[in-house]
Amino acid sequence: MNASRIVAALVAGLLFGSGLALSGMMDPARVLGFLDVAGAFDPTLAFVLTGAVAVSAVGYLLRRGMARPLLAGRFEVPAARRLDPKLLGGAALFGIGWGLVGLCPGPALAALVLGLPDVAIFVAAMLGGMLLYRLTSIRGSGSAHGATTS
Amino acid sequence: MSFVLTPLAGGALIGASAGLLLLANGRIAGISGIAGRLLGRWDGDAAWRIAFLVGLLLGPVLYRGVAGQWPAVRIDAPWPMLILGGLLVGYGTRLGSGCTSGHGVCGLARLSPRSLAAVATFMAFAMATVFLVRHGGLSR
Incomplete structure (x- = not known):
């Protein structure tokens, strides 16, 4: 582990x-405004996601011409493409929690x-939920979490 | 104009973060994964994950230094809802391998079919939940 990777992070x-x-x-009131399609709809989240995906996509395009990252030995990007019940069930549970409060992990x-x-x-409960997942998920099935690398 | 440009600029910074972490360290900027993996045994990746989270917390401090005020954080949910919501967000993002950053920002940028499905799913469930809470008489 070199210091440059830590500084980059x-x-x-x-x-x-x-x-x-x-x-x-970071404001749950604005996030809920986006999610409230039947109320006073606030489109801000769509603009944020557009800006983020557009700039992020440049990074993923540049990656194609690189054999390895600038500071690390290899790219560790999920290679899995198939949908499974864990992915969709997890996303559904996350969506319900997100809709209840308006906070997702980054802003929280x-x-x-x-x-x-x-x-x-909220963060204490969120970390509790993450810990609960860790304690209940079967050990050794790590590759099934979409964490497989390319 | 700032109605559109400010969120776009904020999003661009988030995208730049994802691009930097990918091109420099070869990693996905997924907050739930970065935070969730620190709850297990620490390996060689713990240091950069901690550094990323320290930076994440310093972001609003930097914003305050430039803008002169903290970003708004308005929370209406009563505390039982905060706890239930937090548990679902924590468990769901780990089970589903990502959240708004990992599946949303990074996954959509690389056109991952898993991430497209995850984003469609959590958006739909979040919108349905907000509808039930605000218009379905679940609270208030």
Whole structure:
């Protein structure tokens, strides 16, 4: 593990967190405004996702011409393409939780720095849910999680 | 204009984050995976994952330094809903191998069929949940 990879990850995290703050997506009220198609619809999330996917896609296009990443030995990007019940069931459960509160993992973690009790409660429960998954999932089936690498 | 340009610019920063992590370290910028994997035994990837999360938390601080105020975070949900929502988000994103960042930003950018299906699924379930809560008499 070299220091440059850690610095790159720190900068990437900083870009992510400042992007979330600038975009307005740390605010559950605006996220729920997007998800509330029958109410006063707020399209902000669509603009954010458009900007994010467009710039991110440049990165994934550049990757095609690279044998390996600049600072690491190989790309570790999921290669799985088939849909399975875990993927869709997990996405459904996540969607319900996201719709109940308006927070997903990135904004929830970034918002911790504001020191709001509601955010801390949500993040504690979220980490509990992640831990519950880890404790209940069968050991050794790691490759079935879509974590297979290319 | 800022109604469109500010979210686009914020999104572009998030996309730049995903691009940097991919091209420099060869990794997906998926927050649920980065955070969730730190809950197990720490391996050689723990250091960069922690660094990413530290950066993520410093992002709003940087924003405050530039904009002069914290980003808005308005939460209406009562605490039982916060706990239920948090549990579902944590468990669901690990079971489904990703969230809005890993499947949304990164997965859509590389046209992954799994991510397309995941995004369609969690968007649909989130919209249905909001509809039931706000218009179906589940609360308030």
